[in-house]
Amino acid sequence: MTPPTESDFRVLLDALNHCVLLHDAETKAIVWANRAACVALGFTLEELLPLKAHDMTRNDARYRREIAVDAMDRSATQGPQAYEWCYRSRTGVDMLSEAIATYVPLSGRPVVMVQFRDISEEEAMRQKLRSYETRLREYMHDLDEGVALITPRGKVAYLSESGRRVLGVAPDTPLGSALDYCTRADRDRLASQLRDAPRQHSTDAQRYRIKRRDGVERWLRITCRRVDIDGELNGVLVHFRDVSEEVSLEETRRTEARMLEYAGRYNAMGEMATAIAHELSQPLAAVRNFIEGAIQRLNQPNAVESAVWGLRAADRQAEHAALIIRSVREFVGKREPVAIDADLRDVLADVAYFIQLRARDEGVSVTIEQSPQPLPIRCERVLIGQVILNLAFNAVEALTEAKQANRVVTLATSRNHDVAELHVIDNGPGVPEDVLERLFDGFSSSKAAGNGIGLSLCKNIVSRHDGRIWAQRAATGGLDCRFALPLLSQA
Template sequence: MHEQPVSLDFSRLFAALQCCVLVHDSVSKDILWANPAACDVLGFTLDELKPLKAPDMSSNAHQYAREIGVDWLQRAADHGSSSIEWCYRSKAGENILTEAIAFRVELAQGPVVMVQFRDIAAEQATRLDLLRTESRLQTFLRNLDEGIVVLDDDARVLYASSSAGSLLHLEAEQLTGGDFTRVCDEESAAALREVLAMTERDGPPTDGQYRLRTADGRKRWFAGRWQYIDIESDLRGLLLLFHDITDRVQVEEEHRRDAQYLNYLARYNAMGDMAMAIAHEVSQPIAAAHNFVAGVRGRLGGGADHEALDWGLKNATLQIDRAAQILSSLRQYVVRLEQSEQLIDLNDIVTDCLYFIDVRARQSEVAVAWLPSTDPLPVRCDKVLIGQVVMNLAFNAIEEMTRWPADRRSVTVSTARNGSLAELTVRDLGQGLTAFPDGLIFDGAFTSKENGSGIGLALSHRIITRHHGTIHAAENSPRGAAFSFALPLLSE
């Protein structure tokens, strides 16, 4: 068993230290001793070091001035210890950046200040490189179009990049620590939980589309890619990279609506062909029946015995005339839906539609008021398509009024000149726009009718916008809804 080391052994142990050590007088701050490691780093022998002062062995930079060094050593002498970043200068003139710690040590002959220092130049360079790299990464992340979040198994956000916050109009700190499903709509939240439950630790990335809610309440579409990550002693969870694809989704939706619109026009065109054929075929027997009735009445003469028969034939003639009028109106209105623009007054278009509107209104016991503009409203448009919009808005208003008491069933159709625009407005006295979710009135995805498809308003929107006009809905006063569209007026 070894005996306790004697003082000579301690001297040898101290001399073998790889850490650099300088011993200063606690009062004068003169160097009393240095271990071999310090002599090697500074390039001086012990005898050369002893007479040196701070300016002889420190950097010339102002932060390493003698008074600063003396003050540092004095703090250690007064308080027991003090640390500083100090730049020594070697005998060869090389600056050596160090981390230096001074301790007050009580020796037999009195107190001294022992300084331990180590070269940190390499560490400092590495630290600066890391700071530069981190700064670059932060700059890249802030300017990314793609957001980054890491979630744990409970969908709690462990990390969120600045770009993720920007995409959702939040600060990254507002996302961190919260449940990520709170920014998802119901369907996307369910899909997210399914991904969390099914993503394998070493599996391939998973792609999907999600609808997220931004801080201003808007819902936008994002494409996301999931990947499980495990960064030792740092992050472990599900990594989501996501970017905004709302514009792309809207374009796809526009294409889908265009396809629906073209399909509708094809069906409507076929209906027009059939209606024209029926009108042509039926008009001939109606004309013949009218002639036969007229002939019978002529043969009957005016005798009193034939008054009842004459009355019946007279009314039959009136009904035949009414049927002929209906077919005539149908023939004039239903034409092939080719894009055929013409100069026409908006009032004339509404007048042509009034017969069909009145028929629908009488069936539903709804009063329709027509308030035409006293000013001419010349527009260039496809008469049939704009007429279709007029009837869509009027029919919707009439159908809404069927749900209310008979004394309240009123619809008003009006036109007016508004600056450079010709406006048409259809007003009802129903429940207003409360049944229409924000932003869904004209997108074809919503209808308040029990058996409706929701396509009428969407088609109306497409027709008006393609004619360079605008269409909108507002609350009516004192109650109900007001649907309007405006088309550019033509100058004389």
């Protein structure tokens, strides 16, 4: 087969889609162009040959003739040279191009072959992406939320600028491992969340106490999901937000709620003080009488046995007084809230004694109707007892102001499907309809001189136990206040 001639190679170059210009290696004048270059620039080959750089190049300092000449010269000694060039067509349309100058020592004379292709659309897309990236950076700059990519081995492969700010990581500082930022107590939990991250959606948010690189401890809320895009973006994409202020506010609210509960408890005791004082006065007076009697008998001959009887009777009365005091101390003693398994019937039994004391002094009868079935609940026993006390004391006070002779408060427990209910029912005058609807809202009260804090506190406590509290008209014409708490599932 005959080797291809130089004219054959021209035919091959002419068939290319890439634009090709041949320049004289010495003068840099155009000596030939393929068809693609002629079409792109809008000139025939004959029109192209006499043209100079300024005739077919955008008038811009970045595209001075010296730059292209320098690239062509370097191609003779350093190999092909790539550079960006902006050609201008016959109609004045700019064509941003990627050009490659290659030195070719042809038999007749050496030339520089310049291949170029239009990259205007690519550059426009790059500009748009850069613009999007700039705007995205601006949008994210002041966010409290960071974004990170964690590799399958747990290394932080990427951390957004906002994420660096949240974690206190300075620019150019190594990112390290994801678990390095977490406190030791939470590392296993974070590792589990990252390991179990799904692909379709983000995990549920979890909170972690973290230590920033500057040593400051903060709280983060973290969600994540697994990503794998073309094998390049592979790992767990993590979104995290600084929620330290939110956690601090919640803790403040919990502290305030506990203090309000303690205040409410002491307020309840204030209302009980008179009844308890009366109840204590009886055994204390009996103790004194028995002791005085024993002393008198000791002055008589052969009276030791009767004196001992008197002292033992005094001891029994003192023990009765001690039980009263111990019951009060057990109920009002300030302690950290502890949720335990309890029977709602037993909680009612704990406070029934105090309610009966208060009601007896006001001439009100108390009836207790316990459910025949166990009512197992999970609760802070003292707080639920406080709710019962508040509701019962309100009912007793409402009846104190009533004129009827037969005044009764009924305390009842019952089971209603999957909840345990407690009812406080009185046969008093009731309350207006508009008051009934907002009875448990703050600063709403059924009493003329009341401020509603007690009932609002009841609602707060019941809500914290995932229950509900409400009031309705009783069948007896008075008020029926109820609360319901979820029953424990029976294994």
